Amino acid sequence: MSCPKSGVFLLSFLLLVIADSIFAQNPIITNQFSADPSAHVFGDRVYLYPSHDILGKLGQGRPNWFCMEDYHVFSSDNLTEWTDHGVIVSQGKVNWVNPTGFSMWAPDCAYKNGKYYFYFPAPAKDTTYGKGFSIGVAVSDSPYGPFTPESKPIQNVHGIDPCTFVDKDGQAYLYWAQGNIYVAKLKDNMTELASEPQVIANLPEKGLKEGPFLFERNGVYYLTYPHVQNKTECLEYSMSNSPMGPFKVSGVVMDESPTGCWTNHQSFINFKGQWYLFYHSNDLSPKFDKNRSVRIDSLFFNADGTIRKVIPTLRGVGLTNASKKIQIDRYSRISEKGISIAFIDSLHTFDGWKTVFEAKGAWIQYNGVDFGNKRYKLMNVRAFSKTGGVLQLRLNNANGPVVAKINIPHSKVWTNVKVPISGLKSGVQDLVLMSLDGRPVDVDWISFE
Numbered sequence: 001m002s003c004p005k006s007g008v009f010l011l012s013f014l015l016l017v018i019a020d021s022i023f024a025q026n027p028i029i030t031n032q033f034s035a036d037p038s039a040h041v042f043g044d045r046v047y048l049y050p051s052h053d054i055l056g057k058l059g060q061g062r063p064n065w066f067c068m069e070d071y072h073v074f075s076s077d078n079l080t081e082w083t084d085h086g087v088i089v090s091q092g093k094v095n096w097v098n099p100t101g102f103s104m105w106a107p108d109c110a111y112k113n114g115k116y117y118f119y120f121p122a123p124a125k126d127t128t129y130g131k132g133f134s135i136g137v138a139v140s141d142s143p144y145g146p147f148t149p150e151s152k153p154i155q156n157v158h159g160i161d162p163c164t165f166v167d168k169d170g171q172a173y174l175y176w177a178q179g180n181i182y183v184a185k186l187k188d189n190m191t192e193l194a195s196e197p198q199v200i201a202n203l204p205e206k207g208l209k210e211g212p213f214l215f216e217r218n219g220v221y222y223l224t225y226p227h228v229q230n231k232t233e234c235l236e237y238s239m240s241n242s243p244m245g246p247f248k249v250s251g252v253v254m255d256e257s258p259t260g261c262w263t264n265h266q267s268f269i270n271f272k273g274q275w276y277l278f279y280h281s282n283d284l285s286p287k288f289d290k291n292r293s294v295r296i297d298s299l300f301f302n303a304d305g306t307i308r309k310v311i312p313t314l315r316g317v318g319l320t321n322a323s324k325k326i327q328i329d330r331y332s333r334i335s336e337k338g339i340s341i342a343f344i345d346s347l348h349t350f351d352g353w354k355t356v357f358e359a360k361g362a363w364i365q366y367n368g369v370d371f372g373n374k375r376y377k378l379m380n381v382r383a384f385s386k387t388g389g390v391l392q393l394r395l396n397n398a399n400g401p402v403v404a405k406i407n408i409p410h411s412k413v414w415t416n417v418k419v420p421i422s423g424l425k426s427g428v429q430d431l432v433l434m435s436l437d438g439r440p441v442d443v444d445w446i447s448f449e
């Protein structure tokens, strides 16, 4: 969904200057936990509306469960550098929400007629609106807020995981989950239903379904949803020629999490001609899967319109500028032996990861480093080695030409090592860092100047 460019985007630019910048591959948000990503293209930027998992304290919602107090919005114009615009809605500032619920679950945002509508589920303060979750709306003139919450939740809607879809004819639809997946038309004001909620039929009956996200491509409407077929949630989809169905179950977009993260949650965008899948895993909290992190990978369609399964990657999407810190632990490929990825400090996972080289010939490959037209002469390596060790930088693959030899000195602390490079071509390159002597070396990042 796109919207007219206006003064809003000038203001947006000014705000970006003061907002927080984050650079990352997968996971894309590394300054906090983030889950249930709902991504949209508004103007020439991608806006991301995730849930905000926190580690709950005693009295904050249900112990050892999801704990969410507020929502941030993030934006990017290249999918690799994200700006955190800060909190847009929090439980204490919506008068109908239980301020001790800590259950601000999966949200969504839509644009219509010059306004942005942010939809969020939360338990209400009292039972006037029914038990369990209701769904509220907050309205803004810009995609990053300020959002003003409506004083009441949407009438006749009970459940979680709202998703809004505005069709080409301007008709908006609201989808949500409550055991089944429901749909209703929205009125032009986007805050009230225009039709009775109806259960979407023909979806899998066995196993939990939640998190509906609907998008349209070439006249086909894709209803996507996490579904538990076996132990944890897969991302699945159904296709139709109408936003209200009937839908036909069509396949799996992403298999169960390889790390055992019980939930997954998805959104899809087409940005500058490429389709992307936003989803989540528990990268920054491997021992507690209710503290999740948003990821992105590229998505492709078959000629018949069906979706090709997405294999989750650490490398994620987009190019990485050669002069920035290149986190090679978010690799494209890795040798089978003698190398591993670990947290820099397992007690402070937000410090990120390192690559641990432990055998001669072990290598890691990071694709898509953009050297542009600049003539780079030096390589920086942030490394740690108690013994000292020798690494090599190659181009293209593990057998490609050597462009740098890096002697890492033995040290008790992390050290920045600078070495000359030769034979490096301009443009976009795939890089391989390899251990030449097998002595143990940890690498945090590399960069070029």
Ligand code: FUB
Binding pocket: 035, 036, 051, 066, 105, 106, 160, 161, 210, 211, 263, 264, 265
């Ligand atoms: O984030 C809390 C809940 O977990 C969401 O509402 C579901 O979709 C699942 O991801």
